[in-house]
Amino acid sequence: MPSSNAQPLGRTRLVHAPEYNTDLALFGVDKPFALDRGELVLKQLAIDFDQKIPVLRPEPISDDQILLVHTKEYLDQLAETQTWLNIFEFKNEEYKADAAEKPLPELLDDIRLKCGGTRLACELALETGMAANLGGGYHHAYPDHGSGFCVLHDIAIAIRDLQRKLLVERVLIIDLDFHQGDGTAVIFKDDPAVFTLSVHSKEGWPDEKQISSLDVEIAEHETHEYLKRTKEAVLHSLNNFSPDLAVFVAGSDPYEKDVLPGTRFIKLSLETLLERDKFVIDTMADRQIPLAMVFSGGYGPDVWEVHYGAVKHLLIRSM
Numbered sequence: 001m002p003s004s005n006a007q008p009l010g011r012t013r014l015v016h017a018p019e020y021n022t023d024l025a026l027f028g029v030d031k032p033f034a035l036d037r038g039e040l041v042l043k044q045l046a047i048d049f050d051q052k053i054p055v056l057r058p059e060p061i062s063d064d065q066i067l068l069v070h071t072k073e074y075l076d077q078l079a080e081t082q083t084w085l086n087i088f089e090f091k092n093e094e095y096k097a098d099a100a101e102k103p104l105p106e107l108l109d110d111i112r113l114k115c116g117g118t119r120l121a122c123e124l125a126l127e128t129g130m131a132a133n134l135g136g137g138y139h140h141a142y143p144d145h146g147s148g149f150c151v152l153h154d155i156a157i158a159i160r161d162l163q164r165k166l167l168v169e170r171v172l173i174i175d176l177d178f179h180q181g182d183g184t185a186v187i188f189k190d191d192p193a194v195f196t197l198s199v200h201s202k203e204g205w206p207d208e209k210q211i212s213s214l215d216v217e218i219a220e221h222e223t224h225e226y227l228k229r230t231k232e233a234v235l236h237s238l239n240n241f242s243p244d245l246a247v248f249v250a251g252s253d254p255y256e257k258d259v260l261p262g263t264r265f266i267k268l269s270l271e272t273l274l275e276r277d278k279f280v281i282d283t284m285a286d287r288q289i290p291l292a293m294v295f296s297g298g299y300g301p302d303v304w305e306v307h308y309g310a311v312k313h314l315l316i317r318s319m
């Protein structure tokens, strides 16, 4: 590839590795986690930009980094299969122990790498203004247990690691996943240096919501107000808090093509979600607030389309 072709994309700001597309069948798991979202986004972008999109490969996070957020007891429990069964809550056919070639605790290597991706995207955002991890966003993980398919809280680990290195002080988390960022709310509950905004479905899981700095609940009959209320909430957060870094949890599960039965309460068009994601990216770029985007939830073969629109806009906006 001639180097002149690489010029329009400027600095590398996307983080990804082939291992992000974990072969869950090896672990005996059959769930529509859409772990190929990053790959599909990169493939389509390569067609659009007529060149291979450069990405940076993250380093897996260490125990030391995990322990900035999680308890030692929980980290030890991740060596046991039962802990993983509790986190993933498999139904009937979703997990077949006898079909598994690898034990579930070996998924930890995979998760360490994806958490390292969020850590790297945050650092790249601070250096370049905007970056994205084409995965991550495990906002349901709590310090002492995993929940809702989330094992380790990559965003909190990245923030705590950057704070201890004095690279950031104040961080805004903009969580627009269908589900509330309940783990995020709990981890940063008493921390005035981290502002947590969560816009989520009122009827959706988790049934018991936690208290974020700002929660915006969208009921099923209020779906037409989603965009307006989301924009207001982002601007309101910025009026009340001035961050050194914003982390955008850009879940694709409010998409009308998301296949998780639990996300039926909010069904947004691709156009609406693109406007949502452009608004967040443009607002931060206009205010020169470094922005790191992560994927979080999204289920089924079509949700990558949402992330594709967001990542493409991020690249165009940072040219």
Ligand SMILES: [Zn+2]
Binding pocket: 177, 178, 179, 251, 253, 296, 297, 298
């Ligand atoms: Zn979700």
